[in-house]
Amino acid sequence: MYDIVLFGDMPDLKTYGRSTGCHRLATELRENGYSVLVVDFSSHINIDRFKQITDLAVGTNTLFVGFSTQWFPFKMTPGEYSISEPSKPHNKYQGSGPRDDSIPILFGKEKPNELFDHIHSINPKTKIVLGGFKVYMYTQLKGVDNFFIGYSDTMIIDYANSLSGKRPKRLFNRFIDYDKKAQSANWDFKRSKISYADESFILPTETLTLEIGRGCRFNCKFCSYPLIGQKNVKDYLKHEECLYNELMDNYNKWGTHKYMIVDDTFNDTTEKLEMVNRVIQRLPFVPAFWCYMRVDLMAVHPEHISLAKSIGIRSVYFGIETLSKNTGAGIGKGMLATKIIATLEKCKEVWGDSVWVMGGLICGLPHDTISDFETSCSYFDRPDSPVDQMNVTPLRIFRQDEHMKYRFNSDFEINAEKYGYQWPNDNVWRWIKSDTDIDSYDKACELAIKWQQRLDRHHEIFRFCFHSSCLLDEKFNFENLSSIKTKDEWAEKIGYVDFEAENQKQIESRYFGPLLDFLKSRKS
Numbered sequence: 001m002y003d004i005v006l007f008g009d010m011p012d013l014k015t016y017g018r019s020t021g022c023h024r025l026a027t028e029l030r031e032n033g034y035s036v037l038v039v040d041f042s043s044h045i046n047i048d049r050f051k052q053i054t055d056l057a058v059g060t061n062t063l064f065v066g067f068s069t070q071w072f073p074f075k076m077t078p079g080e081y082s083i084s085e086p087s088k089p090h091n092k093y094q095g096s097g098p099r100d101d102s103i104p105i106l107f108g109k110e111k112p113n114e115l116f117d118h119i120h121s122i123n124p125k126t127k128i129v130l131g132g133f134k135v136y137m138y139t140q141l142k143g144v145d146n147f148f149i150g151y152s153d154t155m156i157i158d159y160a161n162s163l164s165g166k167r168p169k170r171l172f173n174r175f176i177d178y179d180k181k182a183q184s185a186n187w188d189f190k191r192s193k194i195s196y197a198d199e200s201f202i203l204p205t206e207t208l209t210l211e212i213g214r215g216c217r218f219n220c221k222f223c224s225y226p227l228i229g230q231k232n233v234k235d236y237l238k239h240e241e242c243l244y245n246e247l248m249d250n251y252n253k254w255g256t257h258k259y260m261i262v263d264d265t266f267n268d269t270t271e272k273l274e275m276v277n278r279v280i281q282r283l284p285f286v287p288a289f290w291c292y293m294r295v296d297l298m299a300v301h302p303e304h305i306s307l308a309k310s311i312g313i314r315s316v317y318f319g320i321e322t323l324s325k326n327t328g329a330g331i332g333k334g335m336l337a338t339k340i341i342a343t344l345e346k347c348k349e350v351w352g353d354s355v356w357v358m359g360g361l362i363c364g365l366p367h368d369t370i371s372d373f374e375t376s377c378s379y380f381d382r383p384d385s386p387v388d389q390m391n392v393t394p395l396r397i398f399r400q401d402e403h404m405k406y407r408f409n410s411d412f413e414i415n416a417e418k419y420g421y422q423w424p425n426d427n428v429w430r431w432i433k434s435d436t437d438i439d440s441y442d443k444a445c446e447l448a449i450k451w452q453q454r455l456d457r458h459h460e461i462f463r464f465c466f467h468s469s470c471l472l473d474e475k476f477n478f479e480n481l482s483s484i485k486t487k488d489e490w491a492e493k494i495g496y497v498d499f500e501a502e503n504q505k506q507i508e509s510r511y512f513g514p515l516l517d518f519l520k521s522r523k524s
Contacts, residue, residue, distance in 0.1 A: 001057060001058060001059025001060070001061055001062060001523075002035045002036060002037040002057050002058070002059075002061075002062060003029075003034040003035045003036065003061055003062060003063050003160070003164070004026075004029055004034055004035070004036045004037070004062070004063055004064055004065075004066070004160065005036075005037045005039065005054065005057050005058060005062065005064075005065045005066070006019075006022040006025065006026060006036065006037070006038045006039070006065075006066045006067075006068065007022070007038075007039045007042050007045070007065070007066065007067045007068065007103060008021070008022035008023075008038060008039070008040050008042060008068045008070070009040070009041065009042040009043050009068065009070065009071040009072075009098070009103075009104060010040070010041060010043065010071060011071055012043075012071075013043060013044075013098070013099070013500045013503065013504070014467070014499040014500050014503060015467045015470075015503070016203075016206060016207075016467055016470035016471070016503050016506065016507070017206075017207065017209075017467060017470075018040050018196075018200070018202075018206075018208065018209065019038070019040060019042075019068045019070060019071070019132075020194065020209040020211075020262065021068055021070060021131065021132055021152075022038045022040075022066070022068050023038055023194050023195075023196060023200070024153070024192075024194050024211075025066075025131075025152060025153070025156050026038045026197070027192075027193060027194050027195045028153055028156065028157060028192075029156065029157065029160060030195070030197075032157050032160070032161075033166075034063075034160055034164075036197075037057050037197075037199065037519075038197070038200065039053055039057075039515070040200070040511065041507050041511060041512070042067075042071075042098070042102060042103040042104055043071070043098035043099055043102045043103070043104055044099065044102065044504070044507055044508075044512070045102055045103050046099070046101040046102055047101070047106075047114055047115070047118075049512070050103065050115055050118070051118050052516065053515075053516070053519065054118060054119060054122065055122070056516070056519035056520060056522075056523050057519055058119060058122045058123060058126060059122065059123065060123055062122075062123050062126045063126065063127065063160055063163040063164055064126060064127035064128070064129050064145075064146075064159075064160075064163065065119050065126055065127075065128060065129070066128075066129045066130070066131060066148075067103070067107070067112075067128075067129070067130050067131075067132075068131060068132035069107070069130055069131065069132035069133065069134040069135045069137065069138055070132040070133045070134065071098075071104065072104045072107050072108060072132075072134050072137070072138070073098070073104060073105065073107075073108035074086060074134070074137065075108055075134070075137040075138060076137065076398070076427075076428045076429065077426065077427075077428070078110075078140060079110065081108035081109065083098070085396075086396050086429050088391075088393055103115065107138060107141070110140075110141060112141070112143065113143055116128050116143045127145040127146060127163065128143060128144050128145050128146075129144065129145060129146045129147070129148060129159075130144050130146075130147050130148070131147070131148035131149075131152050135147050135148065135149060135406065136149070136403050136404065136406040136407040137403070139175070139403045139406055140403065145174070146159070146172060146174055146175075146176055147174065147175050147176065147406070148176050148177075149175055149176065149177035149180045149406050150177055150179075150180025150181055150182070150226055150408070151179075151180060151181060151182035151214075151226065152176075152182075153182045153187055153189075153192070154179045154182055154184040154186060154187045155176050155177075155178065155179050155180075158170070159172060159176065175406060177406070180226065181226050182214075189214050189235075189236050189238070190235075190236070190237060190238055190239050190242065191238075191239060191242055192211075192238070192242075193238075193242060193245070193246040193249075194208075194209070194211075194246070195249070196208075196250070196253075196254070198518075199515060199518050199519075201510060201511050201514050201515065202250075202253075202254040202256065203254070203470065203472060203506075203510060204254060204255030204256065205258075205469060205470050205471065205472055205476070205478075206254070206256065206258070206470050207258040207259065207260055207290075207466040207467055207469075207470060208250060208256050208258070208259055208260070209259065209260050209262055210246070210247075210259040210260065210261050210262070210289075211238075211261075211262055211263065212237065212238055212243060212261060212263050212266070212272070212276060213233060213236055213237045213238070213263045213264075213266075213268065213272060214236040214263070215230045215233065215236045215264060216230060216264035216265050216268065220331055220332040220333065220410075222321075222331055222362070222365070222395065222397065222410050222411075222412050223410050226408045233268050233269055233272070237272060237275075240275050240278065240279060243275075243276070243279050244279045244282060244283075247279065247283060247287070248283070251283070251284075251285055257285050257286065257287050257288060258287070258288045258289075258466055258469070258478060259287065259288070259289050259290070260289075260290045260291075260466065261289050261290065261291035261292075262292075263291065263292065264292065265292060265293065265294055265297075266291040266292055266293050267293045267294060267297050267298065267301075267304045267307075267308070268294075268297070270301050270303060270304065270307075273304060273307040273308070273311065274307065276311055277307055277310050277311050280310070280311050280312060281310075286312065287312045288312055288314040288466070288478060289311065289312050289313050289314060289315075290313075290314065290315040290316070290317075290466050291313060291315075291316055291317070292316075292317050292319065293308070293313075293316050293317070293318060294318070294319070295318045295320060295340055295343050295344060295347075296333065296335040296339075296340065296343075298343050298346075298347065299335060299339045299340065299342070299343040302343075302346065305343075305346060305347055305350045305351070306350060308351075308355070309350060309351055309354070309355070313355060314354065314355055314356065314466075314482065315355065315356040315357075315358065315466065316355060316356075316357055316358065317358045317359070317360065318344075318357070318358070318359045318360070318387070319359075319360050320340065320359045320360060320361060320376075320387075321333055321360065321361060321362045321365065322361065322362065322365060322368060322372070322373070322376050323337035323340060323341075323375065323376040323379060324337070324367075324368060324372040324373075324375070324376060325337065326367050326372075327365050327366065327367050327368040327372060330365065330366045330367050331365055331366070337376075337379075341379065344357075344359075344386040344387060345386050347386060348386035353485070354482075356388050356389070356463045356482075357386065357387050357388045357389075358387070358388065358389045358390075358391065359380070359387040359389070359390050359391070360390070360391045360392075360393065361373075361376055361377060361380075361390060361391070361392045361393075361451075362393055362394070362395050363392065363393070363394050363395065363438060363444040363445075363447045363448045363451075364394050364395035364431075364433075364438050364441065364443075364444035365395060366419050366420060366433075366435060367435060367436060368436060368438055369436045369437055369438065370436075370437050370438055370447065373438065373447060374447075374451070377390075377392065377451040377454070377455065380455055380458075381454060381455060381458070382458065383458050385458060388459055388463065389459055389462070390452075390455045391452070392448045392451045392452040392455065393448055394441055394444035394445045394447075394448045395412075395431075395441070395444060396429055397410060397412045397413050397416070397421065397429065397431060398413055398428050398429050399413075399416075399423035399428045399429070399431075400413060400414070400416070401428065404428075416431075419433075420433040420434060420435045421433050429441065430442070460485075460486050460487045461484065461485070461486065461487055461490055463481070463482060463484065463485070465478060465481035465482055466478075468481055468499060469481050470503075470506075471499075471502055471503070471506060472506060472510070475493070475494060476494075480493065481494075
């Protein structure tokens with residue numbers, strides 16, 4: 001039986017992906033002497049499967065069972081939940097949500113008691129804990145012993161040590177957040193990594209998550225991420241050998257060559273890109289990466305464009321937000337539209353079709369008028385746009401109430417009155433304002449949907465294939481999928497594919513089947 005069991009999930013049923021936070025914490029716990037089982041794909045776990053797994057994994061030694069809320073439903077008011085992201089009212093690529101009888105939905109409906117009761121039927125002393133990005137949405141749940149707020153790399157060790165008796169017992173608040181930014185002097189991000197245990201059954205076609213740097217040197221007014229506005233990004237940048245070893249370990253053990261880089265800003269410094277490039281050139285394989293980058297930094301440091309190609313960036317997301325200088329300046333992004341456009345054109349020139357470029361625009365920012373917003377959108381409304389796919393969203397900010405104190409809130413939310421935002425009704429994200437003719441969340445939604453539909457006309461297929469290529473079939477080879485540009489080519493090479501059904505079959509045969517066999521053999 002395991003000392004600790006953690007349940008994680010994936011973004012949607014069409015995705016074959018892992019819960020990064022659970023595996024990061026499991027790595028830290030194992031290095032401190034604890035046995036840990038991470039159970040992935042919670043959207044495919046109903047109560048019967050949950051009981052089957054916990055009967056084999058939970059025992060008299062189990063200190064706690066944890067659930068990651070990262071991919072749980074959005075839950076902003078008691079008794080209600082939403083599978084859809086509030087800021088994405090229209091997205092034709094949005095995947096399907098968790099199954100109706102799965103762990104995430106049981107939590108969304110505030111009915112996880114059967115899960116908790118079964119754990120306690122095995123061991124009444126086992127604690128129930130919640131963590132992850134959406135934990136603040138679930139703080140009203142009864143039956144949860146502790147909620148971990150923010151990064152838990154150090155707090156989880158202190159918690160386990162106290163429960164196990166490895167250290168003197170200490171009293172914890174129900175909400176544990178004393179090191180929510182993982183800045184403790186007892187822990188060093190620069191030497192951290194994620195190690196996947198044998199019972200993770202990682203496939204060579206999978207796309208894993210890679211964290212090279214943590215936090216962001218910028219301080220955008222709408223951003224609600226932790227560790228923003230850092231002055232010295234080197235404090236949260238992996239050592240070169242540590243990064244090399246993590247990539248090599250995953251390649252040697254699992255055959256991994258695809259990664260989602262989840263750094264808030266991958267190109268925050270040239271020195272960082274140069275370090276990563278040195279690591280990549282040493283590898284005996286050719287990696288492929290997805291990442292977030294800032295186009296304004298590329299304008300100032302054009303060498304980032306060629307470095308990105310050398311590193312192996314194959315898909316990039318630019319948070320453009322607006323091409324209006326006045327609006328951009330108000331959110332911490334005030335570069336002239338001409339410079340942004342010139343840099344995007346240069347990216348396309350250097351990268352060609354080898355990189356799928358995604359961009360984001362936000363509707364409803366301070367000072368942005370309908371005319372300004374539509375001018376921003378209009379630049380990308382053409383077949384030869386240097387951005388392959390645009391995501392247009394209304395501004396998502398939340399009214400501050402009791403459970404928002406456990407969330408990392410943006411400056412817009414903390415100082416809403418200063419920026420002119422108000423919430424006149426019970427809906428915590430349905431704001432209004434009076435500074436321009438984009439005067440409400442509903443108006444921003446209307447404009448976002450209109451322009452999303454219009455901009456979607458310019459690309460026939462979604463070439464963001466990091467997860468589509470996770471299927472164990474040569475037909476879905478990453479390079480093969482990346483080369484397809486039209487619907488006709490897709491029909492000829494691939495044909496119709498129900499990715500949800502194919503992922504379901506693969507998860508059953510390549511994950512849950514082997515996992516249950518492994519747990520049975522371990523117990524016997």
